[in-house]
Amino acid sequence: MRVASHSHRLDGSAGGCGTVNGAQTAWDLLHEEAMFPRITTSCEDLDNILGGGINCKEVTEIGGVPGIGKTQLGIQLAINVQIPVDYGGLGGKAIYIDTEGSFMVERALQIAEACIEDMSECGGLLRKDFQAFQLKMHPNNILENIFYFRVCSYTEQIALINYLDKFISEHKDVKIVIVDSVTFHFRQDFDDLALRTRLLSGMALKLMKLAKDFSLVVVLLNQVTTKYIDGSFQLTLALGDSWSHSCTNRVILYWNGNERYAYIDKSPSLRSASAPYSVTSKGIRNSASNCKRIKSGVVHLVISRVGHG
């Protein structure tokens, strides 16, 4: 008993009145939040409902029916994280964990080229040093900064998530982790559902810890399933009720007629809202029918970020 209380005393004096060691006050957290910019999705409407983009230190789950553009959004984010700080981005690298084999390098190259084009366009607008910029940002550089992992079973997936801690400590400029999709290896042939729940909630906690400790953006892409609720079959995200509590934010992508829409289903600070978006040859962009003039995501981002200092 004496040894136990002695070790508590060694842990250092309590900061402030009876508070917990290592805790931060809400005031400090408020100011810290301002220091971490969000990652743009290149679609202005989508960024608006997200409060500027996908937030750091949080786990965001994005789910939708096949073909709605989840992987497209994942690739877009892996590229947008690399937008240099001068242009209002994070200037970081990306980790892309592919469980289904849906990552297409050619598509990533196409999106990277479009992103650079957009940046040069606004580089011209702001009269930045064009030459230096062109030398630095080449589509190959962008592809180099995406760390790609392919996992083929759930044990590999869990092992990789456990390993990420060490990997990210060695590669401090990684700013986003995308898992596409987090569901795949847990859906089929899983006999012991109780084990599945335990593994998934453990994995969710580890991802939360990664997001918090390294100030990362974590994006998990999820599939949908049908569920019998209130007398009818409805589409819900896969992996069940316990998993739905394992993310900080949730965005659901769905079809509305011929248009793709995104809906904020869960967030501690954002209002529930929908916004349309489209998948073009340049990547994720504003829905064509919605905007009067087509303004690319990067231009909007730069003007709003740099303008406000």
Place this chain on the structure above:
Amino acid sequence: MAPLKSLEQEYPILDSNFQSFCASHDIFSVEDLLLHDLYVLAAFAEQESSSERLKQGIAQVLSIIDGQHQPWLNGIELLEDAQRNKHVLSTGCEGIDLLLHGGLRVGQLTELVGPSSSGKTQVCLLAASNVAKKHIGSVVYLDTGNSFSPQRVTQFICQHSDPAIDQAKHRTLQKVMNNISCKSVFDIFTMFDVLHQLEFNLRSQMQGGDCKVQLLIVDSVSSMVTPILGGSGSQGHALMISAGYLLKKLAHEHNIAVLVTNHTVGGDGGISKPALGESWKSIPHVRLLLSCDHGGSICNVSILKHPSMAVGKAARFMIHN
């Protein structure tokens, strides 16, 4: 159990003479002493030369043991304690306050259960802002899902005030926000660590003034317990129950209201039930079920368990944006 000789340093009366007397009766540790018939031991002590010291030694060990548990209280003392210390903290949400006859009761563990996006975190943030602002007490917020949003807390604090920002307002906001401390915990062992630290800090510090911890929020306790519950061993189950008891102990001994959140899982016939199972059901004093209309801002709350109110009583409330 502690061997008797380890107590010698602090209590010199338990010297080697006492220890050898005890050893001659096969008593080497505190446990042995408790198991032994004390009247018989005292009678043997009478026959020794240093009988007074030996009997004092026995009395000393018994008083050390007595100090390890809470003092006995009778009904009147409990009532006085309840009236003086165990007041009610308003959550800031009228519907819930009306339902609970005032709000969260200090000394009790209140649980919010609900499906995803039913407003549990919002109620926690609102309660934290309200207690920090109105009750002049501090709030400890343990967050497992990175859901603590300081912006939202700011919105709640500035809700009923004049929107014009000036120096005094800024300073008040800072003071109120400084009363809320937030720590991210991602596994149950860290939570135990944090709670033990908190207990130690509360015990060793002078209570009073602005700094008194009034509210402890754990959002959510189910995310920490689900990875370890079930499976082949029963350690997860034991850890969950100990965590519950530790929270209740903190609540009662240090006059704190504890608020935890839990999620729901599918049950028989497709009806959802609270997670964490049957054993956890008896741990919280008050259990409230939250549900929200999809996309709407009106939420329903109903009582699942309460020490003094009927189950099924419900209310509606709205969280303003």
